[in-house]
Amino acid sequence: MNRPTALSFLIFAALLSFCEKPSGMHRIVCVPVFSDSSYVPAILADRLGDGLDQAGDRDLRIPTDSMFRLCAMDSITDPNYWISLAGRLCVDYLILTFQPGNTPDSAGIACYGLKPAPKRIYQHRFPVTGSDSLIRLNVMNIESLIRGNDTAWEKTGKIECKYPSAQNTAFWKGRQAELLGSMETALGFYEKATGSGVSHPYSLYKNAQIVTELAVKEQASGQSVQAAFYHAEEMLDAIPDSILKVEKALLRARLCIHQASWNRAEQMLHEVQRLDADQYELYMLLSRLHPSRYRAFGFRNEKELIERALDLNPADVTATLALAAVCQRPHEWSEAEAVYKRLLSLNPDHIEGLFGLGKFYLLRNQPVRMIEVYSKIYTLRPNHPEILYNLGIAYYRTDEFDKAVPFFEKAAVNYGYADAYLYMGAIRMKQGRTGEAIEAFQSRVRLRQGPDDRYADEAARQLRRLLEMQQQE
Numbered sequence: 001m002n003r004p005t006a007l008s009f010l011i012f013a014a015l016l017s018f019c020e021k022p023s024g025m026h027r028i029v030c031v032p033v034f035s036d037s038s039y040v041p042a043i044l045a046d047r048l049g050d051g052l053d054q055a056g057d058r059d060l061r062i063p064t065d066s067m068f069r070l071c072a073m074d075s076i077t078d079p080n081y082w083i084s085l086a087g088r089l090c091v092d093y094l095i096l097t098f099q100p101g102n103t104p105d106s107a108g109i110a111c112y113g114l115k116p117a118p119k120r121i122y123q124h125r126f127p128v129t130g131s132d133s134l135i136r137l138n139v140m141n142i143e144s145l146i147r148g149n150d151t152a153w154e155k156t157g158k159i160e161c162k163y164p165s166a167q168n169t170a171f172w173k174g175r176q177a178e179l180l181g182s183m184e185t186a187l188g189f190y191e192k193a194t195g196s197g198v199s200h201p202y203s204l205y206k207n208a209q210i211v212t213e214l215a216v217k218e219q220a221s222g223q224s225v226q227a228a229f230y231h232a233e234e235m236l237d238a239i240p241d242s243i244l245k246v247e248k249a250l251l252r253a254r255l256c257i258h259q260a261s262w263n264r265a266e267q268m269l270h271e272v273q274r275l276d277a278d279q280y281e282l283y284m285l286l287s288r289l290h291p292s293r294y295r296a297f298g299f300r301n302e303k304e305l306i307e308r309a310l311d312l313n314p315a316d317v318t319a320t321l322a323l324a325a326v327c328q329r330p331h332e333w334s335e336a337e338a339v340y341k342r343l344l345s346l347n348p349d350h351i352e353g354l355f356g357l358g359k360f361y362l363l364r365n366q367p368v369r370m371i372e373v374y375s376k377i378y379t380l381r382p383n384h385p386e387i388l389y390n391l392g393i394a395y396y397r398t399d400e401f402d403k404a405v406p407f408f409e410k411a412a413v414n415y416g417y418a419d420a421y422l423y424m425g426a427i428r429m430k431q432g433r434t435g436e437a438i439e440a441f442q443s444r445v446r447l448r449q450g451p452d453d454r455y456a457d458e459a460a461r462q463l464r465r466l467l468e469m470q471q472q473e
Contacts, residue, residue, distance in 0.1 A: 058237060079110070079238055080362065137246050158372045167193045167200045183210050196234075201239045208235040212251060246275045250282065257288050266293050273297065280312035284319055301377060302326050321356055323384065328363065336360060349380060358390060367397035385415035401427045418447035419455050425462060438466050 079096055086094045092111045112124040116381075166332045176188030187210045193203035215228035232255060236248050249271045256265035266289065286294045287305040289414050299305050303326045309319045320343045327336035340357040343351060356378045361370040371394045388411035395404035408424045411417035425440035444459035 021297055053069065054276065055211065065167075083112055083114065087114050087118065112404050116225040136334055142180060167203070170201050171200060171206075180374065183214060186210060187214070201243055204235045205251075206230040209251060211235070211254060212258075212402070226259075229259060246272055248281060249275070250279065250285065253285050257285065262289065262293065266296075269297070271415060278312055280309040280316060280319065283309040284322070287322070287346060317350070317352065321352055324356055324360070326379065328360065333360075333364060351377065351380065355382075355386075362393065366399070369395045371398070383414075383416045385411045388415070389417050389420055392420060394424055396427065401431065412443070416447075419450065421447070422455050422459050429462065441466070 018310065027354065028131060062303075080227070082096060083096060091126060092113070092115055094114060094402075096110045109124055110120060110321070113119050113121045125290055130390070131345045170189045170193035174186045174193065177183075177186035177189060187207065190207040190210065193200045194207060199412045211228055211232045215225035215232070216230070218225050221304060231233045231421040233252070236252060239248060249268045253265045253268035253272070258260070265285070269282060269286055272279055283299075283305045286297055286299065287302045287309075291301070294302075294305060303323070306319055306323045306326060310316065310323065320339060322332040324336045324343075327333075327339060337357070337360060343353040347353070354373055354390040358370055358373040358377065361373060371391065374387055374394060378391060381387055392404045392407035392411065395401070395407070399434070405424065405427055408420040408427075412420035412424065421440045421444035425437045425444065428434075428437035428440060441459040445456055
């Protein structure tokens with residue numbers, strides 16, 4: 001056995017040590033067979049592994065990103081190599097993401113069923129650039145194939161009754177819309193799947209999950225969402241007690257947290273721990289509780305909880321960003337930066353990761369690095385007001401005022417980003433353009449956002465100073 005084969009086998013064997021699997025579970029392995037596509041498995045793991053764990057069908061498993069890095073290092077592009085290796089380790093399905101050449105249409109995804117004999121059951125090629133949504137769509141297709149479409153629920157043994165084909169069709173259309181990020185569309189299909197006849201319990205669960213997510217977004221904008229939370233609880237109550245126990249408890253805990261019902265949230269999380277302590281979302285939700293509550297689960301601080309979540313789901317973006325944020329609080333700067341860079345090594349165009357790293361450099365007062373990061377985001381989202389504003393701040397801190405002003409002007413005039421006017425006033429004041437400075441400060445004062453608006457107070461102070469100087473002249 002040559003060295004790469006031996007190394008691959010040992011790591012594969014270690015990561016697939018869960019060979020004794022419960023009846024009805026599938027073992028799936030995802031491998032990037034070329035380093036340029038190494039970010040693809042992270043997206044796939046996040047969409048397939050994380051999504052199914054939350055949904056309660058843990059019959060699809062994806063190992064940690066350690067294997068992803070190993071395979072990218074080996075760069076063995078022959079599918080037969082991985083088929084042979086996976087077959088020797090009791091794997092049921094092998095998913096390969098590949099980029100065998102340098103042409104734009106050379107990337108793709110393929111799935112092989114390995115039992116009773118290896119057979120390619122799915123393949124699709126797609127462009128490298130902008131392929132995230134295509135990857136999600138292909139993951140949905142592979143998931144559908146493995147589950148067996150209309151009969152998948154009976155095959156898992158989790159749901160005994162049969163559902164009309166129209167319900168299953170609506171469910172899979174909802175699943176596709178959800179994976180592509182169209183939550184409102186997904187909700188419509190899930191409602192259709194539960195609208196008549198025998199209730200489709202998984203659609204009820206997904207319905208409740210999306211209603212909760214949309215309500216949380218509305219709650220963040222100050223809207224009343226109590227009715228939506230109540231509706232989600234009603235749908236969870238309609239699901240039979242014998243199925244989706246963990247998932248219902250997790251979603252109920254989340255609902256309780258958003259309603260500040262801390263005692264019931266803790267009870268629900270204790271129930272999840274009793275049923276399945278390997279649910280990564282358990283630890284993410286525990287991190288939202290007061291330390292006196294999560295210490296009863298054996299954790300000393302929020303960082304320990306998030307690290308436990310990442311042990312269980314290394315590709316989870318939310319947990320990765322949360323870990324970086326936690327590291328910044330006690331000023332563990334180097335660790336926070338490493339977490340952001342690890343996320344971006346998997347997907348260099350990840351917007352939230354780039355935002356986080358840019359804000360990290362803002363806190364560290366490293367404007368040159370901040371410019372590098374936000375300039376990249378600007379190429380991806382040229383009309384995002386916060387990107388425009390932060391690029392203006394970065395150039396302001398490097399005294400490149402002529403570069404800063406256009407970004408501040410666009411953020412303020414086109415998108416109503418009030419704080420940009422304060423910086424515009426400060427720049428014009430430094431440049432000796434008093435009239436323009438006064439106009440900018442007046443605009444910020446007019447856009448006061450409450451009694452404790454510090455930026456409006458500062459603009460008013462600078463405005464008084466300029467007016468006094470004019471009177472003295």
